[in-house]
Amino acid sequence: xxxxxxxxxxxxPVGVVTAQSIGERSTQxxxxxxxxxxxxxxxxxxxxxxxxxxxxxxxxPKHPTMTITFDKGVASDYESVKEIKKKIEEVRVGSLVxxxxxxxxxxxxxxxxxxxxxxEHSMTVKKIMDIIxxxxxxxELSNEGEKIxxxxxxxxxxxxxxxxxxxxxxxxxxxxxxxEKAVVNSEGNAFYISxxxxxxxGVLEVDGVKEENVYTNDVFGIFNVLGVEAARTAILNEMxxxxxxxxxxxxxxxxxxxxxxxxxGGTVKSIGRxxxxxxxxxxxxxxxxxxxxxxxxNAAFFSETDRLRGVAENIIIGRQISVGTGxxxxxxxxxxxxxxxxxx
Amino acid sequence: xxxxxxxxAVFLDGKHIADVKDGTAFxxxxxxxxxxxxxxxxVNVAYIKKLGEVHINADKGRVRKPYVVxxxxxxxxxxxxxxxxxxxxxxxxxxxxxxxxxxxxxxEEENILAAMYESEITPKTTHMEVHPAIMFGLxxxxxxxxxxxxxxxxxxxxxLMKQAQGxxxxxxxxxxxxxxxxxxxxxxxxxxxxxxxxxNLSMHANGQNFIVAVSTYLGYNMSDAVVVNKAALxxxxxxxxxxxxxxxxERRYPGGQQDRFVVPTPTVxxxxxxxxxxxxxxxxxxxxxxxxxxxxxxxxxxxxxxxxEEQTAFGAGIDRSRDNSTKLKAGESGxxxxxxxxxxxxxxxxxxxxxxxxxxxxLGDKVGSRHAQKGVIGAIVPQxxxxxxxxxxxxxxxxxxxxxxxxxxxxxxxxxLGAKAAVVKGEIQDGTPFARRGNALIEEYGNIxxxxxxxxxxxxxxxxxxxxxKFAASIFMGPVxxxxxxxxxxxxxxxxxxxxxxxxxxxxxxxxPRSGGIRLEEMARDALVGHGASLVLKDRMLExxxxxxxxxxxxxxxxxxxxxxxxxxxxQMCGPGSKLESVEISYAFKVLLDELKSMHMLTKIRLKxx
Numbered sequence: 001x002x003x004x005x006x007x008x009x010x011x012x013p014v015g016v017v018t019a020q021s022i023g024e025r026s027t028q029x030x031x032x033x034x035x036x037x038x039x040x041x042x043x044x045x046x047x048x049x050x051x052x053x054x055x056x057x058x059x060x061p062k063h064p065t066m067t068i069t070f071d072k073g074v075a076s077d078y079e080s081v082k083e084i085k086k087k088i089e090e091v092r093v094g095s096l097v098x099x100x101x102x103x104x105x106x107x108x109x110x111x112x113x114x115x116x117x118x119x120e121h122s123m124t125v126k127k128i129m130d131i132i133x134x135x136x137x138x139x140e141l142s143n144e145g146e147k148i149x150x151x152x153x154x155x156x157x158x159x160x161x162x163x164x165x166x167x168x169x170x171x172x173x174x175x176x177x178x179x180e181k182a183v184v185n186s187e188g189n190a191f192y193i194s195x196x197x198x199x200x201x202g203v204l205e206v207d208g209v210k211e212e213n214v215y216t217n218d219v220f221g222i223f224n225v226l227g228v229e230a231a232r233t234a235i236l237n238e239m240x241x242x243x244x245x246x247x248x249x250x251x252x253x254x255x256x257x258x259x260x261x262x263x264x265g266g267t268v269k270s271i272g273r274x275x276x277x278x279x280x281x282x283x284x285x286x287x288x289x290x291x292x293x294x295x296x297x298n299a300a301f302f303s304e305t306d307r308l309r310g311v312a313e314n315i316i317i318g319r320q321i322s323v324g325t326g327x328x329x330x331x332x333x334x335x336x337x338x339x340x341x342x343x344x
Numbered sequence: 345x346x347x348x349x350x351x352x353a354v355f356l357d358g359k360h361i362a363d364v365k366d367g368t369a370f371x372x373x374x375x376x377x378x379x380x381x382x383x384x385x386x387v388n389v390a391y392i393k394k395l396g397e398v399h400i401n402a403d404k405g406r407v408r409k410p411y412v413v414x415x416x417x418x419x420x421x422x423x424x425x426x427x428x429x430x431x432x433x434x435x436x437x438x439x440x441x442x443x444x445x446x447x448x449x450x451x452e453e454e455n456i457l458a459a460m461y462e463s464e465i466t467p468k469t470t471h472m473e474v475h476p477a478i479m480f481g482l483x484x485x486x487x488x489x490x491x492x493x494x495x496x497x498x499x500x501x502x503x504l505m506k507q508a509q510g511x512x513x514x515x516x517x518x519x520x521x522x523x524x525x526x527x528x529x530x531x532x533x534x535x536x537x538x539x540x541x542x543x544n545l546s547m548h549a550n551g552q553n554f555i556v557a558v559s560t561y562l563g564y565n566m567s568d569a570v571v572v573n574k575a576a577l578x579x580x581x582x583x584x585x586x587x588x589x590x591x592x593x594e595r596r597y598p599g600g601q602q603d604r605f606v607v608p609t610p611t612v613x614x615x616x617x618x619x620x621x622x623x624x625x626x627x628x629x630x631x632x633x634x635x636x637x638x639x640x641x642x643x644x645x646x647x648x649x650x651x652x653e654e655q656t657a658f659g660a661g662i663d664r665s666r667d668n669s670t671k672l673k674a675g676e677s678g679x680x681x682x683x684x685x686x687x688x689x690x691x692x693x694x695x696x697x698x699x700x701x702x703x704x705x706x707l708g709d710k711v712g713s714r715h716a717q718k719g720v721i722g723a724i725v726p727q728x729x730x731x732x733x734x735x736x737x738x739x740x741x742x743x744x745x746x747x748x749x750x751x752x753x754x755x756x757x758x759x760x761l762g763a764k765a766a767v768v769k770g771e772i773q774d775g776t777p778f779a780r781r782g783n784a785l786i787e788e789y790g791n792i793x794x795x796x797x798x799x800x801x802x803x804x805x806x807x808x809x810x811x812x813x814k815f816a817a818s819i820f821m822g823p824v825x826x827x828x829x830x831x832x833x834x835x836x837x838x839x840x841x842x843x844x845x846x847x848x849x850x851x852x853x854x855x856x857p858r859s860g861g862i863r864l865e866e867m868a869r870d871a872l873v874g875h876g877a878s879l880v881l882k883d884r885m886l887e888x889x890x891x892x893x894x895x896x897x898x899x900x901x902x903x904x905x906x907x908x909x910x911x912x913x914x915x916q917m918c919g920p921g922s923k924l925e926s927v928e929i930s931y932a933f934k935v936l937l938d939e940l941k942s943m944h945m946l947t948k949i950r951l952k953x954x
Contacts, residue, residue: 009876016874300945311873318886318930324876 011327013311015261018254026051029246046245054238057262057270059220064198066179066216068209075190082184084208085193087175089182091121093128094169107152107161109168115146123173131173136164176202200225217241219268228263235259235268282306284313352391354398367391367398371455374400379413379443390451399451408447409478410440411458411471419462419472420444445474476778477539485539487714488762488775488825489755492782497753500716508712508827509584510550520589520684520696525703525830527552528583533714533825534763535775551714552581554826556760557731557739557806558748559819561723569722570711571742573730581740582705582828586835587681587698592643592670594693601648603668605629605695612646614667621669629695630680637677642697643670670697674859675837677701701834708833713824715756717747731806731815738809739821758785760822761802765789767823768796850890850931890931895924901948903937925951 008014029048045053045063053061068088074080098114113125129141129148140151150168152161178199184191198218204211204225216222217238223231236252236259243249261276262269269275273290280286283299283306298304308314311321320326332340352367353360364370371391377383387402413420421444428434439445448456448471458471465472477485483502484490490498509525516526530549533540540546561571577583594603605628607621620641625631628644636642647668678701685695705711705721712718732738748757759775762785766773769792780788790800798804803818838856845852853860864872864884872881895904897915904915904924913924927949937947 011876013873013876016870020870020874296940296945300940305950315869315881315885316930316936317933318882318891318928320882321873321878323873324878326878326882327876 011322011324013323014253014257016311018257021250021254022051022258025243025246025248025250028248046242051239051242054219054235054242055258055262055271057219057268057275061198061218063196064178064216064218064221066193066195066198066200066203066214066218068193068195068203068215069190069213070192070208071210071213072190074208075192078184078191080208081191081193084206085182085184086121087206087208088179088193088195088203090175090177090179090197091123091173092169093132093171093173096121096123096128096173097169100169102165104158104161104165107156109150109165111148111150111169113146113148121174128173132168132171135171136168139164139168176206178202223268228266228268231268232259232263235262280310282308282310282313284316285310288312288316352396352398354400356400357403358399364398367396371398379446381441381443385440385446388447388449388452390449390455392451392454401449401451406449408449409453410445410447410474411456412445412474413443414459414465414469414472417465417467417469419465421472477537477776480777482539482543485537485777486543486545487540487755488533488535488537489715489758489777491777492754492758493715493756494752497716497751501714504712504716504718504827504829505550505714507710507829507831508550509830510827511548516587517682519587520591520682520698521587522589524587526585526587527828528585529580531825532772534766534823535759535773535825537774537776538779539776551825551827553763553823554581554711554740555737555821556741556743556824556826557804557819557821558745558760559731559739559742559806560744561725561731561742564723564725565719565742565744566722566746567744568719568747569744570719571723571725571730572705572721573727573738573740574724575727575738576740577705577724582709582711582826584703584828586678586701586703586832588676588678588701589696589698590642590670590672591694591696592645593688593695594645595647596690596692597648602692603645603647604665605643605645605693607644608646608667608669612665612667613649616641616667627685629683629685630697632680632683634680635678636672636680636699638672638674640672641669642672642680642699643695645669672699673857675834675856703832703834705828706833710829710831711741712827712829713756713759714827715753715759717743717751717753717756718829719743719747725809727809729809731809731819733804733806733821737804737821741824741826754782756824757820758782760820760824761786761789761793763824764798764802764822765792768792768798845890849935850892852889886928886930891928892931892934893926893928894934896927896949896951898923898925898951901950902946903934903949927951 026048029051045061049062068084069075070081070084093111096113096117098112098117100109100111102109113128118124125143125146125148129143132139132148132150133141138153140153142149142151150165152164156164176199178197179195179202180197182193182195185194186192198216198221200214200216200218200221201224203209203214217234219231219234219238222234236255239255239258240249240252258271262271265279269279271277277289278286280289283295283304287295287299289312299306306313308317308319309322311323314321351363351365352370354362354364354367354370368391371389374383374387374389378385378387378389384402387400388406388408389398389400391398421439425434425439425444436445440447456470457468458473459465459469460473460476462472480490480498483505484498487501487505490501493501509527511527511530512524513519516524527550529552531552532546532549533551534553536546560566565571572581592605594605596602607624607626607628608615610618620639621644623630623634623636623640623642624644630636630640630642645668646665649664649666676699678699680697681700682698683695684697685693688694703709705724707721707724709721710718711721727738730738730742762773762775765788773789789802793802794800799818802820802822804821806815806819806821807813808815836856838859840852840859840861843852843859843861854863869881869885872884895906895913895915896902897904897918899922900915900917902915902917904913904922906912907914913926914920915922915924940947
């Protein structure tokens, strides 16, 4: 019985109902947005901006984050979680340098390494030198205790020396690229890592991290690594999350419909002019939405046919729309009609 | 900068002009001379201690406020001056000229120590407030007890005052205002303020004293609605007249032609039949005191033809003029009040016709008090069904109690109490802002009411008009000065079943003056789509809008037309013998296809085989 109750009727305009359901909730969000107080390093974009971000299928979210949980045995052990955190968090040469002097004309730079920062990230001068020399074969390296001297073998112009030195200081010595910060948090006695910045493929390669325990809010990252099905689920989850933060909810079927619509073509498509709405079959429906002239001119140019199957185009020409009560039709051929005799 | 040195910079209107040693003494010197009349009273000077600067301001656009000057702990406005004022020997400007009262701007106000009342003056005091109510302007001060209302209510209160119908001018019979409203029986309020009396506003009273009971009435006064006594309306409560002026001009056209005010003859183009012009006099203008209704011609006018060829083809003798008369707009009616014929500076004749209509308060008309308590009439109840007191007093208006607590318009309640005391005592009471304290007022009014045998809190026991039973609770009742606001149902009511359409799209017109329909807008359309109500949607978008039948050629898919001479549809592309079908579409869509065609985009309509 309850299953029957949840069933929708044939011809029900589910898309319109979905749009209205989400639209109603999001007008509420504009009026009253929650601001979470807390750690400023861990900004999570929420509310309407995040919803727009998801629906527009932005390539990079404004605040990408990852959450890495662990299996029972590891999760309760703070030290091992912290060890993994160190492997994930991106460390650049610059962050281990206390101070530096550079002489661009001579092509030399002296890096005074910060011992405390080095020990915290378990780095040695030797390791850093190896990384730099592997990436930059043009430079000569020598060290004197904590001091690393960098010198160009060949003479170069000031501009390229400068960019090279900036690149050296920006070189990653450990961690995963894109994970700007990682923090160990706990829930109960289970520890987990949350990050700002996201790099799914990079994190999955780290030892001690299991695939099923990694979560990111970067839909495109998920799409690139795990494929379109995973991206669909991510859109679904992220949308529900937006409403959950606002302490409201929409029916999951609405979110599912949107996730399906966005991913049914095999890629993640945005909702709007450049995505779903721009891909509509009908010329009139597209022209009625945005960029009217462009669509008419192209339709004339390529001799497009409008089969008048959607809602918008039928309203324009004044036909009954094929939705709801207009979905069903009783049909009989003219010649069959002749056979029918009125009952006397 | 000047702080470090011992000099003090002097700025005149923001420009550095000099340095002085002692800024305070310098400013004081200017003030002394200003009070003597040696320097203009428009000049203000301020010594700014924090910056060590003297600012002299004499430019325009500064907000200034009058203060009484206090010198040596004594107000300069002494007993002698007060007596001379009451004898009307001297006026306010005399005091300003004599340096008794001076106007200060915001900067100079920083240098003073002002006392509110004379009793509060100390040796250090330099100024005294003229009156505490001076913090309000003329509009708020002309109301009563504004100090008991929420600050946010004051702008709303004078907003209502602007909209009140009253007695705007004494020569209303000779005026030709585009629109004006006249309250038939304006009353002066039972409570007024000093400002109200000083400005002589009762000469242009804009309201009436309604007997108000704070009570519900079967839900007809919920959500800011009010219930009104029908008998009170029939006695003339809130009754008003609405004047509207129609005007027209005999325009001159190039070629020596001009309009003429006449009764149009049947030869005129667009003649509407003899019936339409019966109300016009011989001069083509309606007679005074003639009853007119919507669509009636009130100024008959003929204009020369729009296009010149018509003129030349028949010669000048034949009259091919068109009817260009002024008619009463849809939904309007009344009696012609006044007619004026005059000339413009360009020596063309102009006619103005004033139509007056009687506006009896009806459902949906707006009323409001002086405390931003506005509402619409939700029910007009016969007097016998209204609640009444043991003395037989029946309220004119029932106000819902739910409108009072969260709006915090305590002034409204206090006005009811005070006005009730005014009625009982037979004296108009004073409600000047800050004149007396609230509990003193309640005490005073309570005593007056108690002496006359009323409850001291202004409550009365009412009896239900329908059953005659006494209500269990006592009900707060008293007179309130109410405005009848100019938002009236009669001027706004608009309905349409059939009517004019736009020329281009053949869709119904929009807006009241064109007797248009109400648009089914985008989100309402989405709601219909969401319900799957496809036939309702089609009805709105097609049947009730711009339905049209076009002939579509089965072969080429282009639009054809119906040839009424041959009595058959024709396709211009395929020639005779082609098969066409009549198809029902929106006319706006046909226009779209035509416009595309005009841009070399041919749309072909392929019809389904049946």
